[in-house]
Amino acid sequence: MTVLEVERLSKSFPIKSGLLQRETGRVRAVQDVSFSIARGETLALVGESGCGKTTVARCILRALPPSSGAIRFSPQEGTTIDLAPLSRSALRPIRRHIQMIFQDPYASLNPRMMVGDIIAEPLLVAGVPLAKRQARVRELLELVGLPPAARTRFPHAFSGGQRQRIGIARALALDPTLVVADEPVSALDVSVQAQIINLLLDLQDRLGLSMLFVAHDLGVVRHVSDRVAVMYVGRIVEVAPTIALYARPRHPYTEALLAAVPKPDPMLRDAAAAPRGEVADPANPPPGCAFHPRCPHAVDRCRVELPELREVAPGNFSACHRAEELTLVGVA
């Protein structure tokens, strides 16, 4: 069953300049993005900064109104609602079903609230009575591996990893249908990051969470996701099951990303060349395929014709004109 289906989602922002702040152009941050997440599935959305992955997440949370496209969400079996056109008040009853885990465990918790109150806040907003709230907070603390005594303490008493556990407990308080996690471990030290990754894996198993996992670290993504969608300059360039994507990328940008990750093995000092050039400006993307100026495989067609995302192998989608003929290098 599909929990979320995003279809041709686009979001652009005006560029204003001059004394009158007239609109002089538009940054197309997200363009024609389509994907779906099945119940119990974790889809990772990866890409470099500015690629639009966070904008996609914010549109799904309706923290931003999409410019066009549909965001079909199924809070329970048999009910599907398009979130894209909904008003604030129409969204309110739906919000409890989509929760967010933030990147920065320091900035995302109110320092003046006790941890128990932070975790209970979504329950309070949803009108859960006091006794039930307290029981649920105890349950959630246990679930994320924090001691019951954490309830009456303030966030500053906790380390970054523990604070991220608090943030996760808050996100899970209302048993959401979908969790959107935006770089949930990138601010943490490696040893703590590993603990949180394992916690997320445990929670996926125990609760059957459906997650959209926004991240840039391909190592982390490999551990937590079932499928991966790769974005480049506002568009999805490849979607595939995790193992397939890493073993045999079908888009040259995915290949470049995998090659660029520094491998923790001194015997494998890459001859692997970093891709040349820089990420294109989303306000002024190159014609054709946006990756063509950096692509070692580009041909004339790539410079003029925009490649559509299409199925090139079962379950494997690529937006590269040459996806079928190229044999790209992944990691074993």
Next chain:
Amino acid sequence: MVEAARRVLSVRDLVVDFVQDTGTIRALDGVSLDLHAGRVLGVVGESGCGKSLTARAVLRLVDRPGRIVSGKVLLDPGAPAQQELTALDPEGEAIRAVRGGRIGLIFQEPMSALSMHYTVGNQIIEAIRAHSGLGKSAARQRAIELLQEVGIPRPETRIDAYPFQLSGGLRQRVGIALALAADPEILIADEPTTALDVTTQAQILALLRRLQRTKGMALMLITHDMGVIAQMADDVAVMYLGKVVEFAPVQQLFAAPRHPYTRALLRSVPNIRAVPRERLATIGGAVPHPESRPTGCAFHPRCPEIIAGRCALEMPPPLPPDQEGASCFHVMPKMMVDA
């Protein structure tokens, strides 16, 4: 073992305290390490381990309430012109000639090294002229060459750009050009690619490696990323709570890590070759605040291999500089432990 490359910098038993109303925090607790011409020393550890502070202390950039309590930093150790940086006035002429002169510095966020208000060219030209006798137009020519060398396209026009007009990757290239302005023998790079995207990171690492090799510089590369260490370092110093707990040539460190902390750290890195959904090895707890440094071996509360009655009470002997090994009771030769 480290071959006989010329030692260009020695840090010996460096201790840095932060004196606060609530008490004194020992942030560096006897750090010793050496830099060699033409070699890359990777310094790795989690936040708060003192890796950046070591670099700042070398350059005498420790701000109040921090204070170098004891230990030495020697430039050209053993040479007739040996200079004791720890004996210099931190605001004096002599250290300023070293900073940005003999020793170049690259920061995580290049904007912290660059001013918003001056063009890239002005800042590099100023650095060139501060450390050489070049005239204005010769310095400008040299600045263009430097920008070219660090891979900035169209350097003759980019030289007149302001830093905010450049992308993060180009800014870090400018930061590297600035560090190279005085032709330093030593480069200290503090998390130079942490703020960058992965494809840009690969470009900057390749650039650093090329420059370090062609110029035969000693590079001290500070990072938290074991991948960056594996790709860049010749030798590695692993730090934990203000101490070097393990030192080894890079291949040795990854093939047979000696300290339980190094082992745990290596196992906890998410790997792009992992089996999907595989759990990572974890280290229990978090790095303690230096204010509440554990007794004995500082790693003992998190150590899976703790020896009862020993690690919590006694401090394992420190590592002699430049010798591979680990500061751990499991590793120290028996005689040293008994002594």
